[in-house]
Amino acid sequence: MLKIDDIKKICVIGAGNMGHQISVCAALAGFNVTCNDISQNMLDNAKDFAQTYLKERVAKGKLTEEQANLALARLTFTQDLEQATGGADFVIEAAVENLDIKRKLFSDLDRIAPPHAILTTNSSYIVSSRIADATKRPEKVCNMHFFNPALVMKLVEVVQNPHTSEETIQLAMDLCQKLGKIGVRLKKEIYGFVVNRVLTAIKNEALFLADAGIATPEEIDTAIVNALGHPMGPFKLMDLTGIDLAYQICMERYKESLDPKDKPSPLLVEKYVKQEFGKKTNKGWYSYA
Ligand SMILES: NC(=O)c1ccc[n+]([C@@H]2O[C@H](COP(=O)([O-])OP(=O)(O)OC[C@H]3O[C@@H](n4cnc5c(N)ncnc54)[C@H](O)[C@@H]3O)[C@@H](O)[C@H]2O)c1
Structure with a gap:
């Protein structure tokens, strides 16, 4: 053994x-x-x-x-x-x-x-x-x-x-x-495990709010950080983990479910097409010098 x-x-x-x-x-x-x-x-x-x-x-x-x-x-x-x-x-x-x-x-x-x-x-x-x-x-x-x-x-x-x-x-x-x-x-497997299931719920809602023009990504991040005490908001986190990864995750899920709600949101698609992947490309939801 x-x-x-x-x-x-x-x-x-x-x-x-x-x-x-x-x-x-x-x-x-x-x-x-x-x-x-x-x-x-x-x-x-x-x-x-x-x-x-x-x-x-x-x-x-x-x-x-x-x-x-x-x-x-x-x-x-x-x-x-x-x-x-x-x-x-x-x-x-x-x-x-x-x-x-x-x-x-x-x-x-x-x-x-x-x-x-x-x-x-x-x-x-x-x-x-x-x-x-x-x-x-x-x-x-x-x-x-x-x-x-x-x-x-x-x-x-x-x-x-x-x-x-x-x-x-x-x-x-x-x-x-x-x-x-x-x-x-x-002890049992589940798509997204524990942490990403919770984070995805927040991220999807944040993207919905930005897509609907309710608030900008910066404003949504400010709200989440200051109300929920998260070290960074969902958009800053996406910049760190990779907007390309966020897009790939949605596409992989959608390929299997064919459920339109799993499709990447319009703003996420826009960022992906522009290849603004976040920190790794110096530009995502935020700009990095
Ligand atoms: N980025 C995050 O925050 C994060 C967090 C936890 C888990 N993950 C997971 O970790 C994995 C990697 O994510 P990442 O963000 O580092 O991606 P990344 O795009 O930064 O890096 C992926 C690397 O894999 C290489 N690659 C592609 N095909 C390969 C192959 N056949 N053999 C060897 N290398 C190959 C690419 O050249 C690239 O360098 C993914 O499964 C992702 O879901 C990512």
């Missing part, structure tokens, strides 16, 4: 908003990490981020130089999926939010990764049973849903699908602890 101390190498798939920070988080916790992406540009950015972040932590007195150097030495960035998964004990998939891409990835991972390796997905909404059947090891598949920014946010939702073994869930929960996170276990 695999135990947390047997986990030495973690493979993170995707070097985007989430993957680059999950990789650094795991390297800081003492794991050897390979971060894989199909884009060399994203991998280069992730490597630059790791170097800058670790240097800043040393300058702030949060890490010793030795700790930072060790973490950096544990990180590898590669486009080669075979190299990334070779010898991996645990995989955290954080590639783009698209069911077909995730299913293809999991089928490849199942073929390439060592038979004992646990395969998890960081998907924001997609339950792992939709992906697990692309593998021959559904008992070793579950959701591990990190929050953005992954180096800061403590929560990880660990969600079992009907085939996930107790051993897999225990390992995922133990990994949360080793990463300095708070794992919350969901």
Whole structure:
């Protein structure tokens, strides 16, 4: 039976908003990490981020130089999926939010990764049973849903699908602890899990109010922050998590439900078409210098 101390190498798939920070988080916790992406540009950015972040932590007195150097030495960035998964004990998939891409990835991972390796997905909404059947090891598949920014946010939702073994869930929960996170276990899977179901209700209502011209995104954010005590309003949060992701999530949902209410709202479509994705493009609902 695999135990947390047997986990030495973690493979993170995707070097985007989430993957680059999950990789650094795991390297800081003492794991050897390979971060894989199909884009060399994203991998280069992730490597630059790791170097800058670790240097800043040393300058702030949060890490010793030795700790930072060790973490950096544990990180590898590669486009080669075979190299990334070779010898991996645990995989955290954080590639783009698209069911077909995730299913293809999991089928490849199942073929390439060592038979004992646990395969998890960081998907924001997609339950792992939709992906697990692309593998021959559904008992070793579950959701591990990190929050953005992954180096800061403590929560990880660990969600079992009907085939996930107790051993897999225990390992995922133990990994949360080793990463300095708070794992919350969901005993049954549900689209969007706990936090995003609640956040989506707020986001959809905020988009409806903006679409109807009741108030601007800035005014809605001001109202939510000052009345509900949220650290940021739904539009600022979308800028952080990615307006492209918000659009993809709606489209994935709509493709399945064909329910018009799941379609992205007109303002969301407008932002997506203009490629104003939020912080990552320096413009979203707000402008960033
Ligand atoms: N952004 C958030 O706030 C957030 C929070 C929690 C979970 N998530 C989830 O994490 C996942 C990643 O989201 P993100 O915001 O980091 O997206 P992102 O668009 O910033 O990054 C996705 C990365 O995946 C890469 N990619 C695409 N196809 C690939 C493949 N076949 N193999 C390897 N890499 C591939 C892309 O090149 C890109 O770098 C999604 O499933 C999303 O739902 C996102």
